[in-house]
Amino acid sequence: MKRKVIFDTDPGIDDAIALLTLLNSDMFDVLGITTVAGNKGIEHTTTNANKIVTYMNQSIPIYQGAYSRYPVVKENKPSDHLDGGDVHGKDGLGGIDLKVNPELFKQESAIDFLVRCALEFPNEVEIISVGPMSNLALAIEQDEAAMRQIKKIWSMGGGVRRGNVTPVAEFNYWFDPDAVEKVYSIGDEVPIVMIGLDATHQCIFDMNDLTFMKLACGPKGEMMAHMVNDYVKAYWTVNGYIGVVIHDLIAVLAAMDEDICTTLTHTHLDIVMGGKAHGQCLVDLVDSWKKPKNAFVCMDLDVRKCKEMFLKTCFTKEVMERYREVFP
Amino acid sequence: MTKLKLIMDVDPGIDDSLAILFAAKHSSIELLGLTIASGNIEVNQGARNAYKALSMVNRTDVPIHKGSLLPLKRNYVDATDTHGKDGIGEIYFPDIDPKEQESAIDFIIKSCYRYPNEITIAALGPLSNLAMVIQKDPHALQLAKEIVIMGGAAKTHGNCSEVAEYNFWCDPDAADTFFEAKPKNVTLVPLDVTYKILLSPNKRDMIRQFNTPLSTYVYDITQFYVNFHWNQERTLGCIINDPLVIAYLVSHHILKFEKGSVDIVTEGKALGESIVDFRMLSDRPPVNIALNVDSKAFFHLFLTTIFDDFKDDIELMFRKEMLG
Numbered sequence: 001m002k003r004k005v006i007f008d009t010d011p012g013i014d015d016a017i018a019l020l021t022l023l024n025s026d027m028f029d030v031l032g033i034t035t036v037a038g039n040k041g042i043e044h045t046t047t048n049a050n051k052i053v054t055y056m057n058q059s060i061p062i063y064q065g066a067y068s069r070y071p072v073v074k075e076n077k078p079s080d081h082l083d084g085g086d087v088h089g090k091d092g093l094g095g096i097d098l099k100v101n102p103e104l105f106k107q108e109s110a111i112d113f114l115v116r117c118a119l120e121f122p123n124e125v126e127i128i129s130v131g132p133m134s135n136l137a138l139a140i141e142q143d144e145a146a147m148r149q150i151k152k153i154w155s156m157g158g159g160v161r162r163g164n165v166t167p168v169a170e171f172n173y174w175f176d177p178d179a180v181e182k183v184y185s186i187g188d189e190v191p192i193v194m195i196g197l198d199a200t201h202q203c204i205f206d207m208n209d210l211t212f213m214k215l216a217c218g219p220k221g222e223m224m225a226h227m228v229n230d231y232v233k234a235y236w237t238v239n240g241y242i243g244v245v246i247h248d249l250i251a252v253l254a255a256m257d258e259d260i261c262t263t264l265t266h267t268h269l270d271i272v273m274g275g276k277a278h279g280q281c282l283v284d285l286v287d288s289w290k291k292p293k294n295a296f297v298c299m300d301l302d303v304r305k306c307k308e309m310f311l312k313t314c315f316t317k318e319v320m321e322r323y324r325e326v327f328p
Numbered sequence: 329m330t331k332l333k334l335i336m337d338v339d340p341g342i343d344d345s346l347a348i349l350f351a352a353k354h355s356s357i358e359l360l361g362l363t364i365a366s367g368n369i370e371v372n373q374g375a376r377n378a379y380k381a382l383s384m385v386n387r388t389d390v391p392i393h394k395g396s397l398l399p400l401k402r403n404y405v406d407a408t409d410t411h412g413k414d415g416i417g418e419i420y421f422p423d424i425d426p427k428e429q430e431s432a433i434d435f436i437i438k439s440c441y442r443y444p445n446e447i448t449i450a451a452l453g454p455l456s457n458l459a460m461v462i463q464k465d466p467h468a469l470q471l472a473k474e475i476v477i478m479g480g481a482a483k484t485h486g487n488c489s490e491v492a493e494y495n496f497w498c499d500p501d502a503a504d505t506f507f508e509a510k511p512k513n514v515t516l517v518p519l520d521v522t523y524k525i526l527l528s529p530n531k532r533d534m535i536r537q538f539n540t541p542l543s544t545y546v547y548d549i550t551q552f553y554v555n556f557h558w559n560q561e562r563t564l565g566c567i568i569n570d571p572l573v574i575a576y577l578v579s580h581h582i583l584k585f586e587k588g589s590v591d592i593v594t595e596g597k598a599l600g601e602s603i604v605d606f607r608m609l610s611d612r613p614p615v616n617i618a619l620n621v622d623s624k625a626f627f628h629l630f631l632t633t634i635f636d637d638f639k640d641d642i643e644l645m646f647r648k649e650m651l652g
């Protein structure tokens with residue numbers, strides 16, 4: 001039986017590549033895609049999710065979720081939304097032109113859908129969360145007992161020794177720290193795997209990889225390489241990398257095979273709200289403070305395995321073998 | 329050769345005491361004075377402990393200036409759980425109060441003006457005294473040649489919380505005041521490097537074998553520390569943070585640096601955290617942040633300086649690789 005999964009996302013270029021990979025895997029029964037505001041506003045992210053599913057010629061339903069941060073939505077306030085700017089291009093997909101299939105959009109809200117799935121398939125549903133955790137927090141707010149029956153949460157967000165929005169805070173967790181606190185409050189029961197910046201930054205798709213994608217992976221590879229094109233400049237300017245980091249993809253790969261996480265520490269995670277360290281994760285990697293454990297934090301990746309899994313899943317086994325020949 | 333004019337701002341403290349021995353015995357350091365702040369132990373006991381350390385190396389000529397009794401704003405929390413009730417491993421030597429001197433604050437300011445661009449300050453405790461110097465005379469510290477601080481954690485975990493190191497955590501407002509004042513020529517020696525300075529049972533026992541009053545003192549004050557480290561974090565031996573600053577002063581190559589700007593968290597769950605921005609996007613001047621250390625070179629220098637009479641033995645032990 002295939003694993004039941006919900007993909008919670010704010011596409012975003014790296015979300016799009018993560019979603020393409022998920023949809024190409026035969027491991028999962030994707031129950032639905034829930035969208036959230038983050039990299040872009042909610043209309044953009046919902047449309048972008050649709051574009052990817054439509055491109056893949058699949059019929060997975062899309063449920064629109066939180067228009068803003070968890071506390072803002074909870075109190076029905078107007079959005080005070082700050083999005084990720086133009087890092088992902090003006091439309092959030094690096095300017096790729098894709099079609100929308102209106103039939104995929106569902107009336108039911110992302111939050112209702114999450115709770116309904118949790119109730120319908122207790123201890124069966126996994127969530128891959130690659131945007132701000134607003135939808136998950138709102139679902140917990142609505143029915144915590146139901147959400148405690150989620151089987152596992154894979155979260156791309158946070159960082160232990162590094163940030164991106166500030167020196168110490170990562171975008172997804174910084175965007176909605178109240179949601180992070182809410183979600184990890186059920187981490188005593190629901191395993192939550194955090195794939196943060198410490199892990200994702202180890203897997204740099206360099207120009208060799210991107211050129212290989214463009215030349216050896218067919219039209220889909222060419223499209224993906226095109227999509228991350230704007231990223232290349234950003235990573236050079238900001239991080240001094242020759243290549244890109246595709247954060248959200250790593251969460252999907254970890255969900256496919258947890259063994260890509262070469263260190264996974266069961267520990268306590270807390271989040272800072274307010275002040276200079278706003279949005280920072282506090283993670284006790286050395287278990288010095290003996291606080292209750294609510295997170296599995298990934299600090300190291302098997303980078304080669306990540307890349308090969310990605311190529312094999314998104315494209316073919318032959319493409320992966322070709323990659324091995326070209327880059328032994 | 330002109331000697332390095334040094335003021336040590338300390339809160340002794342076991343590792344501070346070792347740093348005092350180290351600086352007081354090193355031939356290229358001219359130790360102008362010790363200034364004391366409340367930190368590991370409150371300032372009065374700290375001054376007695378400083379005097380004890382100086383007396384062990386016959387350097388009670390060095391003046392001891394007492395400074396801040398309390399952090400700028402926050403309630404004071406000492407570190408007697410780590411350093412013992414007396415601050416130096418509960419050895420309870422007979423207390424001797426050092427001679428009363430002018431305040432630490434006035435001494436630092438006066439020294440900076442007296443020797444412009446010549447003074448090095450080694451700040452090994454909470455930055456309360458230096459913050460009070462800045463509040464009293466914002467210009468004075470700009471005249472220092474270099475200010476080297478043991479404090480903070482850049483890319484590693486803290487020792488008071490996941491992210492905070494004791495010296496900054498004890499008086500975060502002082503640390504914030506210090507970095508906000510944008511002093512130049514600042515070097516930070518954070519936990520990232522001091523965690524690597526492990527005085528192992530092998531090294532401690534060699535020190536005991538020397539069997540002198542000084543070696544017995546060093547062995548005795550570090551026993552409590554060894555027990556603490558084992559109980560707290562299953563480290564065998566003790567981490568001696570502060571002497572690393574002295575080693576750097578006389579032998580720069582022991583540390584490797586990256587530049588970053590530093591900001592201090594003064595509230596909330598990350599209290600006392602040093603946020604280091606290696607991209608330096610703020611308007612703060614770059615601070616040299618030590619991220620790598622040659623710990624073997626450190627111990628060679630540290631041991632042969634303090635126990636100079638046993639230099640041959642120490643080198644023999646290093647050659648035989650018996651000091652791991």
